[in-house]
Amino acid sequence: MKERARRKLIQALRAFLPEEAVIAGEEALRPFECDGLPAYRELPLVAVLPEDAGQVQQVVRFCHEHGIPVVARGAATGLSGGALPLADGVLLGLSRLDRILEIDPLARTARVQPGVRNLAVSEAAAPHGLYYAPDPSSQIACTIGGNVAENSGGVHCLKYGLTVNNVLELKVVTAEGELLTLGSAALDSPGYDLLALMNGSEGMLGIVVEALVRLLPRPERQQVVLAAFDEVEKAADAVGAIIAAGIVPAGLEMMDNLAIRAAEDFVRAGYPVEAAAILLCELDGTNEEVSEQVRRINDLLRGAGATEVRTARDEAERLRFWQGRKAAFPAVGRLAPDYYCMDGTVPRRALGEVLRGIAERSRFYELPVANVFHAGDGNLHPLILYDANKPGELARAEAFGAEILELSVKVGGTITGEHGVGREKIHQMCVQFGPAELEQFHALKAAFDPEGLLNPGKAIPQPRHCAEYRTLGDTRTPPGERAGNG
Amino acid sequence: MADRADELQQAVRRALAQGRPLALTGGGSKGFYGGEPVGEPLSVSGHTGVVNYEPRELVLTARAGTPLEEIESLLAGEGQMLAFEPPRFGAGATLGGTVACGLSGPRRPWSGAVRDFVLGVRMINGRGERLRFGGEVMKNVAGYDVSRLMCGALGTLGLLLEVSLKVLPRPEAEVTLVQERGEEEAIELMNRWSGEPLPLSAACHDGLHLHVRLSGSPTAVAAARRRLGGDPMEDGERFWESLREQRHPFFQGNKPLWRLSVPAATPPLALPGRQLVDWGGAQRWLVSDVPVEEIRHQAAAVGGSATSFRGGDRGHAFHPLPAPLKRLQRRIKRAFDPRGIFNPGRLYPES
Numbered sequence: 001m002k003e004r005a006r007r008k009l010i011q012a013l014r015a016f017l018p019e020e021a022v023i024a025g026e027e028a029l030r031p032f033e034c035d036g037l038p039a040y041r042e043l044p045l046v047a048v049l050p051e052d053a054g055q056v057q058q059v060v061r062f063c064h065e066h067g068i069p070v071v072a073r074g075a076a077t078g079l080s081g082g083a084l085p086l087a088d089g090v091l092l093g094l095s096r097l098d099r100i101l102e103i104d105p106l107a108r109t110a111r112v113q114p115g116v117r118n119l120a121v122s123e124a125a126a127p128h129g130l131y132y133a134p135d136p137s138s139q140i141a142c143t144i145g146g147n148v149a150e151n152s153g154g155v156h157c158l159k160y161g162l163t164v165n166n167v168l169e170l171k172v173v174t175a176e177g178e179l180l181t182l183g184s185a186a187l188d189s190p191g192y193d194l195l196a197l198m199n200g201s202e203g204m205l206g207i208v209v210e211a212l213v214r215l216l217p218r219p220e221r222q223q224v225v226l227a228a229f230d231e232v233e234k235a236a237d238a239v240g241a242i243i244a245a246g247i248v249p250a251g252l253e254m255m256d257n258l259a260i261r262a263a264e265d266f267v268r269a270g271y272p273v274e275a276a277a278i279l280l281c282e283l284d285g286t287n288e289e290v291s292e293q294v295r296r297i298n299d300l301l302r303g304a305g306a307t308e309v310r311t312a313r314d315e316a317e318r319l320r321f322w323q324g325r326k327a328a329f330p331a332v333g334r335l336a337p338d339y340y341c342m343d344g345t346v347p348r349r350a351l352g353e354v355l356r357g358i359a360e361r362s363r364f365y366e367l368p369v370a371n372v373f374h375a376g377d378g379n380l381h382p383l384i385l386y387d388a389n390k391p392g393e394l395a396r397a398e399a400f401g402a403e404i405l406e407l408s409v410k411v412g413g414t415i416t417g418e419h420g421v422g423r424e425k426i427h428q429m430c431v432q433f434g435p436a437e438l439e440q441f442h443a444l445k446a447a448f449d450p451e452g453l454l455n456p457g458k459a460i461p462q463p464r465h466c467a468e469y470r471t472l473g474d475t476r477t478p479p480g481e482r483a484g485n486g
Numbered sequence: 487m488a489d490r491a492d493e494l495q496q497a498v499r500r501a502l503a504q505g506r507p508l509a510l511t512g513g514g515s516k517g518f519y520g521g522e523p524v525g526e527p528l529s530v531s532g533h534t535g536v537v538n539y540e541p542r543e544l545v546l547t548a549r550a551g552t553p554l555e556e557i558e559s560l561l562a563g564e565g566q567m568l569a570f571e572p573p574r575f576g577a578g579a580t581l582g583g584t585v586a587c588g589l590s591g592p593r594r595p596w597s598g599a600v601r602d603f604v605l606g607v608r609m610i611n612g613r614g615e616r617l618r619f620g621g622e623v624m625k626n627v628a629g630y631d632v633s634r635l636m637c638g639a640l641g642t643l644g645l646l647l648e649v650s651l652k653v654l655p656r657p658e659a660e661v662t663l664v665q666e667r668g669e670e671e672a673i674e675l676m677n678r679w680s681g682e683p684l685p686l687s688a689a690c691h692d693g694l695h696l697h698v699r700l701s702g703s704p705t706a707v708a709a710a711r712r713r714l715g716g717d718p719m720e721d722g723e724r725f726w727e728s729l730r731e732q733r734h735p736f737f738q739g740n741k742p743l744w745r746l747s748v749p750a751a752t753p754p755l756a757l758p759g760r761q762l763v764d765w766g767g768a769q770r771w772l773v774s775d776v777p778v779e780e781i782r783h784q785a786a787a788v789g790g791s792a793t794s795f796r797g798g799d800r801g802h803a804f805h806p807l808p809a810p811l812k813r814l815q816r817r818i819k820r821a822f823d824p825r826g827i828f829n830p831g832r833l834y835p836e837s
Contacts, residue, residue: 106677107751130681151627158624164631165602178810185749186790187595187768188638190805191815191833193588196601196634200627217683240542246565246655248544286683288705345623347543377624417625425628432628436615440822441629447817460629 006045009068009090013048016058021096023047032091035076035083036138040423044071044085049093053171053179053209056092060207061177063090069453070175072203074115074146077138079341080422082149082202082458094145097209100124108215109168109185114145114208118152121213130215133160136418137326145208151200153418155251155282155325158376160216162418164199171210172198175449185212197444202420203455205448219284222250224318225297227306228275232256232371235277236351238304239375242281243348245300247293251282252376256355258335259328259370259383266331269324270317272308279306279375280325328372329383336368336385340397343425344408345379345417357407358382365400367393379417380408406431421459429459430466438463487535489549491608491616491647497528498645498827499614507830510641512551513578516587520640521831522800530582530645537648538622541566545605545622547650550582557581561653569597569654573730582646588638591730592688592699595680595750595766597654601637608648609636612823622650635818641829643822657687657701662722663714664695669754669763672696676766677751684710688726691763692736699726729764736762739773742798744781746770748790755784771795778802801835 006024013022023029024046033041045068050056063070069089076083085091097113100120104110105128110121118139121132135154136142142152147163148170160166169183183195198205229235235254242249255263256277264271271278279301283293294311301309312318324331333339346354355371362369362384373380382404386397405415405428415421415428429438441460445452461469501508507525514531517523533551541564548557554574561567571591572584585607590599606620620626620633636646667675672691676698679686685702698714699722700707711718719725728734737743746755750767759774772781778794782805785792791805807815815834819826830836 104751105681106674107749108677108681128681129683151631153625161598161602162625164634165598174810174814180811180814181808182811184747184789184791186747187750187765188588188599188747190791190793191807191811192639192643192818193601193634193637194811194814194818196637197631200631205630217681219683243544244542246658248655285685285703286706286709288709289703292703292705345625347540347545347622349540349543374625379623379625412621413623414621414626414628416628417623418627420627421629429628436611436613437617437619437629440611440615440617440632443821444630444632444818447814447821 010046012062013046013059017048017050017055021049021051021055023049032073032085032093035073035078035081037079037081037422037424040081040084042085042087044087044089044091047091047093049096051096053097053173056173056207056209057177057179059090059092060173060175064176064451064453067451067453069456071455072145072149072207074143074149075117075141077142078146078150078420078422079343080416080420080424082420082422082455084423086457092207094143101210103128105130107185109212110215111210111212112144113210115143118142118144118147125215129218131218132213133166133216134163137329144211144213148199148208148211149201149203150418150420153374153379155253155374158252159248159250164196166214167195167199167211168214169212170195170198170208172206173209174206175451175454179209180206200420202422202459204445204459205454207454220286221290222282222284222318223290223294224312224321225281225283225294225301226310226321227279227281227301228272228308229277229279229305230275230307232277232355233352234305235279236355236375238279238301238306239351240348241300241304242297245296247296249281249376250284251280252374253280253325254278254371254373254375255325255328256371258368259332259372262331262335262370263324263328266334267323267327269320271324275307280321325372332370332372332383332385337387337389340384340386340401342380342382342384342401342404343416343419344405344413345377346408346411346413348378350411350413351375351378354380354407354411358404361400361403365396367396367400377417378413402428423458426459426461427469429461430469435463435466438466488532489535490533494528494530494533494645494647495610495614495616498610501526501827502612502614502825505825507827510645510829512580512583513553513576515574515576515579516583518796519587520800520803520833521835523832524830531578531580533647536560543622544653545650546653547622547648548581549648550580550646552581554579554581554584562656565656566653567656568603568651569593570600570603571730572600573732575731581649585637585646585649586639586641592690592726592764595768596687601634603652604633604637604649605652606650607633607636607646609644609646611644612825612827616647620650624652640832642819642833644828659704659707660687660699660701660722661707661711662697662699662719662725663711663716664697664719665716666694667691667696669693673751673753673763673767679714680750680766684713686766689766690729693760693762697725736760736771736773740797741773741775742794743796744772744774744798745793745795746772746785746790747793748785748788752788752790755788757781757784804834807834
C-alpha cells in the first residue's frame with residue numbers, strides 16, 4: 001500500500017521537477033536519513049532537490065493539497081535532529097539553491113539563496129572589505145537557510161549578534177505554498193516583526209528560499225589573549241570582570257582541562273596543559289584601540305587570578321589559538337568512542353555554580369565531561385564522554401545530559417542557546433515551558449501552518465506529551481554518536 | 487516599585503468575560519502614534535520596578551510600567567546604556583510602551599533596534615493567561631521568539647508585564663562632527679563610511695549639514711575624526727537628543743510628519759515638503775501635505791515603506807500590507823488574542 005502511494009507521489013512530483021531532482025529508493029535516500037545528530041535516523045518517503053523558488057513552491061503546494069508533511073533541509077549540520085526526515089513525508093533539500101545573487105558594497109548587503117554556505121558569503125564579500133558576522137563553527141558547511149532556521153550564533157555573537165540580528169529580508173514559502181517577503185532592504189518594515197519570528201523557528205513556520213543579509217566592515221586588526229587559570233571558577237569570574245570593565249570582546253571562549261589537553265594533543269595549539277581552564281579573548285578594532293584593550297585585558301585577567309596571560313605574537317599564533325578551540329569537539333571526540341554535546345545557556349553569574357554541578361554529576365554518573373563554551377554569553381557545550389557499546393553508559397549519558405539542561409533552566413537559563421530543540425530536546429521543553437506557553441506556541445504555528453505540515457513533531461511538544469513526560473519520567477531515545485561541533 | 491500583575495490579569499479577564507476591548511496604555515507619551523486608541527483604558531504604568539539588574543550580566547529586567555527615565559539613569563550610574571536610544575516623547579514614557587511601539591533612536595543602524603535587545607518578556611495574552619518567553623540570557627532558541635514579536639506590535643498581541651533587555655557599556659569617548667554637504671553627497675558619504683571600520687554611531691543630514699557621531703575608545707574616535715574631517719560640535723549630545731525627541735526645529739509646524747524607512751543608499755527622494763535624513767540614510771523624515779498615495783508610492787518604489795507619524799490619517803497610519811501578509815498577520819493576532827480585546831485598530835484597521 002505504502003509502496004503504491006510512494007510510486008504515485010514520485011510520478012506526481014516528476015510532473016514539475018526534473019527527473020534527477022526526485023530521489024527515491026532506499027539506497028538513494030540513505031544519505032538523507034539524518035542530520036548532524038545521527039542517533040536519530042529515518043528514511044523519508046521521497047527526497048526532492050528543487051532548483052529554484054518556483055519549484056519549492058510547487059512541491060509545497062502539492063504536499064499541502066495532499067496532506068503530506070514536508071521537512072526542509074540545508075546542509076544537515078544541525079545537532080538536534082531538526083532536519084530528521086519523516087517516514088510519511090517529503091524531505092525538501094535546498095542544496096541546489098546555492099547562488100549568491102548579489103553583493104552590494106555600498107548598501108553592505110548580500111542577497112543569497114538558502115543553500116549558500118555561511119562562509120561563502122564572507123568570502124564573496126571579502127574583496128569589498130566586508131564580511132557576514134555570524135560564524136557558527138560549522139560555517140564551512142552550514143547554509144544560510146539553515147542558519148535562519150536555527151538562529152545560529154558563533155564565537156562572535158556577544159559583540160555582533162546572532163543570525164536574527166544580521167538578516168534584513170527573507171523570502172519564505174508558506175505551508176500553503178505562498179511566497180511571502182518578510183522584512184526588506186530597509187531597517188524595518190510595517191506590521192508584526194515576522195522576520196524576527198522566522199529566525200530560530202526550525203522550519204516549522206515557512207521555508208526560506210532567499211535571504212538578504214547585512215555585511216559588516218572587516219575590523220582593521222584582531223588580536224587574541226590567552227589566559228590560564230588554576231581553578232575553573234576563577235576563569236568564570238574573570239569573564240564577569242572583563243564585562244564589568246566595559247569591554248565587550250569580539251569573542252570570549254573558555255575550555256576546561258580535559259578539553260585543553262584533548263585540543264593540545266590534536267592540533268598543538270600551544271595551550272598550557274596544566275591549567276584548570278583557559279580563556280581565549282578576542283579583541284578587534286583599530287590598531288591603536290586593540291593595543292590599548294590588550295593592555296587593559298592583561299591587567300584585568302591578572303587581577304582575576306590568571307596564572308599566565310599570553311598575547312598571540314603574530315597572526316599565525318592567533319590562528320593557532322583559535323584552531324585549538326575550533327578543533328575542540330573533534331579533539332574531545334578522540335578521547336572516547338562516543339560523546340554527547342549539550343547546549344544550555346546560563347546567566348554568566350551562574351557559570352561557576354553550573355560548572356560545579358556538572359562536575360558533581362560527572363562523578364555521580366562516572367562519565368567524564370569536557371567543557372568547551374562561549375563564556376561571553378554563557379552558552380555551555382559540555383561534552384559527555386561515553387561508550388555506547390558498554391551496557392548502561394548510553395542511558396547514563398542521557399540522564400546526565402538531561403540533568404545539565406534542567407540545571408540550566410533552574411539557574412535562569414535555557415535548554416538550548418544555539419543548536420535548537422529539534423527532536424532531541426523536545427522533552428526538556430516541558431521543563432522550560434508550562435502548558436499555557438506551549439499552547440500559545442501551537443496557536444502561533446497554526447496561524448502559519450493550520451494543517452501542521454511543516455516539520456511536524458519537532459521543537460514544540462504537545463502539552464499532553466509533557467504531562468506524560470512529567471509523570472512517567474524519562475523516555476528519551478538514544479543520543480548515540482555525534483559529529484560536527486558548535 | 488509595585489507588582490500589579492494580578493490586578494492587570496483580573497482586569498484582562500473581566501474585559502474578556504464582558505467582551506469589552508481594552509486600550510492598553512503606559513505613560514501616555516506615545517498615544518499619538520498609530521491608530522486612535524479604542525476601548526476602555528487599562529494603564530500598566532502602576533506596574534513598576536526594576537526586577538533584576540546586574541551590570542556584569544549586561545541584562546536588565548524591569549516591569550513594563552517602569553519609567554524609561556528611571557531605567558536609563560540607573561544604567562548610566564553603572565556606565566551602561568540602552569543602545570537602541572529609544573525616543574521618550576514625554577516624561578512618562580515606560581519600558582512597556584517603548585517595546586510595544588518599537589521605536590529606536592539615532593544609534594539604530596549600528597547598534598540595532600529595540601527588537602535586537604529584547605531577550606525575554608512576561609505577558610498576558612488574550613485568553614487572560616500569564617506567559618513567559620525568552621529569558622535573561624543572550625542566546626536562547628527554545629521555542630518561537632515571541633519576545634521579539636511583541637516589539638512594535640503596539641500591544642495588539644498582549645499586555646506586556648515585564649521585559650528583559652540586553653544593555654551595553656557606554657562608549658568611553660564620543661564626538662559629533664559637522665560638515666556642509668549636499669543631501670545626495672551626504673547620503674553617499676554616510677553609506678561609504680558605514681562600509682569602513684569606523685566607530686560610527688549616528689549619521690544624519692538636516693538639509694544643509696552632515697552630522698556624524700563617533701563613539702568608542704578615545705584612540706579609535708581620534709583616528710576616525712582625522713579620517714572624516716568636519717568640525718566638532720560643542721553640544722553634540724544635545725543635537726542627537728533633539729533629533730531623537732523630535733524637538734529639533736525640523737519637526738516644528740502643523741503639517742503632517744511622515745517617517746519613511748528605506749534602503750540606506752537610496753538617493754534623495756523627490757517629494758515636495760521638507761526632508762531630514764537620519765540613520766545613515768535609512769530613515770527619512772518628511773514634513774509634507776502631499777497626498778498619502780504619492781508618499782506611499784514613492785517609498786514602495788525604492789523598496790521601503792511610509793508611516794504617517796504625526797498629524798495624519800490615524801486610521802491608516804501604517805503602510806498597507808500585501809494581501810497574503812495581511813491574512814497571516816490577522817491569523818497571528820487571533821492566535822494571541824482570539825476575542826480581539828487588545829488595542830483594536832491600533833496597528834491596522836480590524837476589517
